[in-house]
Amino acid sequence: MRPRTLDEFVGQEHIVGEGRLLRRAIQKDQLSSVIFAGPPGTGKTTLARIIANTTKSHFITLNAVLSGVADLREAIEQAKTYRDMYGRKTILFIDEVHRWNKSQQDALLPWIENGTAILIGATTENPFFEVNRALLSRSRVFVLKQLTRDDLFRVAQMTLGDKERGYGLYTVEFEEGALEHLVDTADGDARSLLNALELAVETSTPQWPPPEGSKIFVSMSAAEESIQRRAVLYDKDGDYHFDTISAFIKSVRGSDPDASLYWLARMVYAGEDPDFILRRLLILASEDIGLADPQAINVVSACALAFDRVGLPEGQFHLAQATLYCALAPKSNSTLGYFDALQAVQSEQAEVPDHLKDANRDKAAFGHGEGYQYPHAYRDHWVAQQYLPASLAGKLFYFPSQIGFEGTRRAEVLVRREAQLAVLPSDIENESSSQSLVWSKEGESRTRWRIRSEFSATERLLAIRKAVFDFVLPAPVDNILITDPRLGFYAMEAIRRSSEGKVFAVLNDESARMQLENLSKAITEILQPEILLYDECNNGSEGPKKISAFLEEAQPAFILVCEVERIPLSVIETLAFQAKQAASKTARFFAFDIDASRSSMLSGALSAVANLGKEETKFLERLREFELERQGGPTYAAKPHTQQNRSNWRDVLHPHFPEAILESITLNGAFTRPIDDEELAQWLDPGTAYGKVFRSIFNQKDIKMMEGIVQRYNRSPSWPIFVSLYELRL
Numbered sequence: 137m138r139p140r141t142l143d144e145f146v147g148q149e150h151i152v153g154e155g156r157l158l159r160r161a162i163q164k165d166q167l168s169s170v171i172f173a174g175p176p177g178t179g180k181t182t183l184a185r186i187i188a189n190t191t192k193s194h195f196i197t198l199n200a201v202l203s204g205v206a207d208l209r210e211a212i213e214q215a216k217t218y219r220d221m222y223g224r225k226t227i228l229f230i231d232e233v234h235r236w237n238k239s240q241q242d243a244l245l246p247w248i249e250n251g252t253a254i255l256i257g258a259t260t261e262n263p264f265f266e267v268n269r270a271l272l273s274r275s276r277v278f279v280l281k282q283l284t285r286d287d288l289f290r291v292a293q294m295t296l297g298d299k300e301r302g303y304g305l306y307t308v309e310f311e312e313g314a315l316e317h318l319v320d321t322a323d324g325d326a327r328s329l330l331n332a333l334e335l336a337v338e339t340s341t342p343q344w345p346p347p348e349g350s351k352i353f354v355s356m357s358a359a360e361e362s363i364q365r366r367a368v369l370y371d372k373d374g375d376y377h378f379d380t381i382s383a384f385i386k387s388v389r390g391s392d393p394d395a396s397l398y399w400l401a402r403m404v405y406a407g408e409d410p411d412f413i414l415r416r417l418l419i420l421a422s423e424d425i426g427l428a429d430p431q432a433i434n435v436v437s438a439c440a441l442a443f444d445r446v447g448l449p450e451g452q453f454h455l456a457q458a459t460l461y462c463a464l465a466p467k468s469n470s471t472l473g474y475f476d477a478l479q480a481v482q483s484e485q486a487e488v489p490d491h492l493k494d495a496n497r498d499k500a501a502f503g504h505g506e507g508y509q510y511p512h513a514y515r516d517h518w519v520a521q522q523y524l525p526a527s528l529a530g531k532l533f534y535f536p537s538q539i540g541f542e543g544t545r546r547a548e549v550l551v552r553r554e555a556q557l558a559v560l561p562s563d564i565e566n567e568s569s570s571q572s573l574v575w576s577k578e579g580e581s582r583t584r585w586r587i588r589s590e591f592s593a594t595e596r597l598l599a600i601r602k603a604v605f606d607f608v609l610p611a612p613v614d615n616i617l618i619t620d621p622r623l624g625f626y627a628m629e630a631i632r633r634s635s636e637g638k639v640f641a642v643l644n645d646e647s648a649r650m651q652l653e654n655l656s657k658a659i660t661e662i663l664q665p666e667i668l669l670y671d672e673c674n675n676g677s678e679g680p681k682k683i684s685a686f687l688e689e690a691q692p693a694f695i696l697v698c699e700v701e702r703i704p705l706s707v708i709e710t711l712a713f714q715a716k717q718a719a720s721k722t723a724r725f726f727a728f729d730i731d732a733s734r735s736s737m738l739s740g741a742l743s744a745v746a747n748l749g750k751e752e753t754k755f756l757e758r759l760r761e762f763e764l765e766r767q768g769g770p771t772y773a774a775k776p777h778t779q780q781n782r783s784n785w786r787d788v789l790h791p792h793f794p795e796a797i798l799e800s801i802t803l804n805g806a807f808t809r810p811i812d813d814e815e816l817a818q819w820l821d822p823g824t825a826y827g828k829v830f831r832s833i834f835n836q837k838d839i840k841m842m843e844g845i846v847q848r849y850n851r852s853p854s855w856p857i858f859v860s861l862y863e864l865r866l
Contacts, residue, residue, distance in 0.1 A: 137295050137302055137330055138182050140189055146294070146326070147287040148179055151278045158183075158278060165191050167227065169248055169255040171272070173263045174280030177325030180258040183280075184229040187256065193225040194218040196253075200235035205243050215253045226253045233257035234266035241268040248274050282324030289319055291326050295333060307351045308337055314359035321363045332363035377408070385416055389424045393463040400459050410448070410455060414440040417458050428468035428540035435461045466540035550628075554655060555594040555601075558625030595807040596735075597622070599857045601629050603805035604728055607861065608694060612636045615690035617683070619643075619711065621702035624652030630696070631656055631665055637693075639665040640686045642673065642707060673710040680710055687718035697727040700785055700862075708785050712792040724865060727785070731802070731858040737769035738819070741809070741855045742845050755841050762833055770819035770826040771809075771855075786862075793864060801861045809855035811846050 139145040142152055142159060152159045161167045167187060172180040188195040196211045215226035230236070230244075247253050248271070255275060259266060263277055283291070292315060295302040318336065322329035338344045339362070340354045384399035403413060414436065421432040439458035443451040491508040604626075610616055614634045619642040620626045627641040643649055649667050656664055666686065672679035686692070695715060697703055715725060734740065739760035748756070763769045786798060820839060821827040834842075 137291075137298065139179075139186065142186060142190075144294070145179060145182065145186060146290050147283045148183075148280050151280070152183070162187055162190055165193070167191070167254060167256075169275040171233070171255075171257040171259065171263050171267060171275045171277045172280060173259050173261070173277060175282050175324065176260055177322075177327035177329075178280040178283060179326070180280055181231055184231075184256050184258060187227065188229070191227060193227045193254070194222075195227050195229065197229045197231070200230055200232045200240075203230075205240055208240070208243055212247050212252060215247065219252060225251075227256060228253040229256040229258070231258045232260070234259040234261040234263070238268060241271050245270055245274075283326055284324070285319060288322055288324070288326065288329050289315075291329060292319065292333060295330060303337055303352075305348045306346065307349070308354065309351065310354045310359070311356045314354050314356045317356065317359045318363055328363070332359075336362035380406075380408075381412075381416060384413075385420055388417070388420055388459060388463045389467065391463055391467065393460055396459050396463040397456065400455060404452060404455065410443060410451060411440075413455060414443065414458065417462055420462055422471055424467055424469055425462060425465045426468045426471040428466035430541055432462055432465045468540070550655070551598065552594075554625050554628050555598045557651065557655075558597050558622040559593045595809060596855075596857055597625065599805040599807035600730060600859055601626060603803040603857070603859050604696075604698075604861065605629050605633060607801070607803055608696065608724075608726055610634045610637075610693060614693035615686075616640070616694065616696065617642075617686060617690075617692045617711075618696045618698065619703050619707060620648075620652075620698050622699070623648045624655055626696075626698040627652055627665060628655050638686075638690050640668070640683070640690070640692070641665045642668050642670065642683075642711075644670060670704055670707050673707045680714060683710065683714045684717065687714055691718075694724040694726055697725075699729050700727040701729050703785070705784060705788055708788050712789050716792040724863060725789075726861060726863055728803075728859055728861040731860050733768045734858040735856070736771045737763045738771070739763050739769065741811075741853075742842075742849055744854060744856070745845055745849050748845070752841060752845055755838055756845075758833075759842075762830070766826070766829060770824075789864060796864050799863045799865075801863065803859040803861050805857040805859065806854045807857060808853055810850050810853040812850075813843075816843065816846055 142162065145152060150156070152162075158170070172183060174180055184197075188197075194215065196214060198207055198211060211226075211228055215228065218224045218226050228244075233241075244253075244255065245268070248255050255271070257263075257267065257271075257275070263272060296304070296308050298304045314336075318329060318332050322332060336354050336358050337352055340358050341350065341352050346352065380399060380403055384396065384403065387395035387399055400413065404410070417436045418433065418440065421436045425432040436458045439454040439461075443454045446454065610630065610633045612634060613636045615637045616630045616634050617640045618627050618630050621644060624641065624643060627639060627643070630639045630641075641652060643652060646669065649669060652665065652667060666682070668679050668682055671677075673683075674680075695711060697708065697711070700708070737760070739756050739762075743756050743760070789796075789798065818824065819826055820830055822831050
């Protein structure tokens with residue numbers, strides 16, 4: 137029943153339908169080299185034979201399973217003879233062409249290249265993996281699909297009606313559902329259907345062949361016996377193997393337990409190696425579930441171990457359990473951050489920071505390991521310190537999901553990261569300007585101070601941010617315009633608190649934009665912020681128009697200028713002008729900065745210690761007077777900003793809002809800030825500005841008293857922070 141002409145050919149309308157390229161080429165006998173790829177029983181060999189029947193070319197057939205290079209040479213000699221003696225082309229059909237190795241396929245290349253032969257290759261594998269790329273480049277690939285149910289019914293009806301090659305000489309009747317069973321079980325394979333039909337019809341009569349005109353009745357039982365098992369398309373080394381495991385993994389990743397079990401059953405039914413399935417689930421447990429459910433890897437490992445001890449068929453329970461657990465588990469692919477880190481390693485081999493180096497070997501000579509802060513010595517077993525090389529500081533690789541175990545840690549991870557990334561060089565107390573390659577005791581002390589200072593700055597920034605946003609108290613639906621000099625640190629809190637609103641952030645530069653975009657990716661439930669850079673705020677750019685459009689359309693609940701003395705006056709000028717134009721659309725204008733003098737005072741922190749004695753109270757009063765006169769304490773020695781920004785930003789607002797009152801409000805906060813003995817000694821060292829004056833006022837008895845108060849303070853260390861916030865009612 138193999139079709140002899142294109143009119144008899146069933147299916148594959150996408151390549152041999154009326155007007156299609158392949159049909160036209162066959163009909164006009166103008167075929168170039170082609171490769172037919174597709175499942176068994178879809179018509180690859182049949183198409184080759186139809187071409188053989190219609191072409192005027194010499195046609196040679198080889199089977200790659202049975203033929204080798206010697207057979208190919210003989211075929212090429214024939215082709216050369218027909219070309220030279222008769223002027224005829226030769227079509228060389230190679231069935232199962234993927235069975236030839238690379239050298240065998242290479243032997244064919246020159247003859248295809250010079251036109252001695254036209255290749256028709258047939259393969260059940262993916263030709264782009266199994267066929268020589270040079271051969272592919274000289275051929276057109278046609279992919280044949282599994283035949284549809286209607287196609288198979290048509291094949292069956294043609295067979296039952298054909299008097300020459302089929303059963304048209306008899307009247308074949310089927311019990312209800314019997315023919316449908318044959319078609320459905322053949323699963324798109326015409327060859328499988330014809331074999332089953334032949335067996336069902338020819339075993340349903342006492343003798344074969346019966347007299348012409350006989351009636352043959354095919355029962356359901358006969359049909360079921362003729363094709364007892366669905367022909368599952370599967371080859372452990374081929375496309376069906378990879379396609380099915382791909383469908384399985386994608387179903388588990390997509391949390392579809394029904395589809396996951398179906399593809400699992402299909403693989404087991406076809407004889408797939410269970411170890412291969414379990415290996416893929418072990419990969420998926422880390423790649424697609426990961427920290428959303430850290431138990432997934434344990435469950436799959438336990439099921440794999442149990443399967444090894446039990447085997448088939450009972451081991452199918454363990455395969456199913458591992459599959460269902462993974463399908464039902466919450467999903468996270470945050471472990472892919474490793475590959476971003478790997479890419480960073482490949483592009484830059486950065487130096488290990490000194491405080492992370494092994495202290496066992498070179499601590500004495502070069503200070504390796506010095507300055508490292510042991511996290512378990514701090515509250516919550518965490519301390520802010522830089523673990524990445526300096527050249528990669530601020531680089532983000534890990535984006536926690538909101539699901540499962542990972543979701544419970546997400547908020548803490550994000551907030552700590554935001555604060556640590558927001559620390560600027562000017563926040564670091566007694567910062568060392570450069571890394572020294574020569575060790576010294578003095579350098580060791582500076583390093584320890586710097587690491588401690590980074591931790592303090594991180595905690596301090598979190599306290600400042602909380603105090604400000606607790607005061608302005610944005611609602612979830614509020615729109616906010618915010619200027620942020622700390623790489624998106626304050627903007628992230630605006631985004632988080634106005635989760636249903638829109639945030640317009642004005643940032644320092646392109647690196648700040650990239651960092652805010654990276655940070656905000658982790659908060660997938662919110663709208664991404666609109667971002668404008670300082671340089672884009674000048675009148676000659678589109679920046680002012682964007683600000684104006686946001687003010688007009690979003691009508692933000694307030695404008696917030698963060699750490700106002702760090703913001704360029706040109707940016708404040710643009711905001712003031714645009715706010716004036718949209719005064720009726722924006723209710724409030726806030727600006728704040730940190731009161732560095734009051735926030736740095738040691739007396740403020742120690743005064744909160746409970747049960748102070750009279751002498752201690754008097755000492756702290758003297759310490760407070762000393763620090764007030766000095767205009768600051770030993771911590772948070774922020775570097776001064778430019779004089780322009782320190783004094784003139786209020787003057788920029790006044791011309792635009794001459795009648796508005798700029799009200800000043802002091803916000804109080806606190807952060808955990810322990811004081812160790814070495815740090816206190818450093819503060820009181822006569823070589824420091826603070827220590828020099830302190831030693832001229834206070835004696836050794838005072839110092840001993842201070843050390844006692846500090847020890848009690850460290851039992852519950854809480855350092856006060858003061859923020860000067862200004863509100864301009866528009």
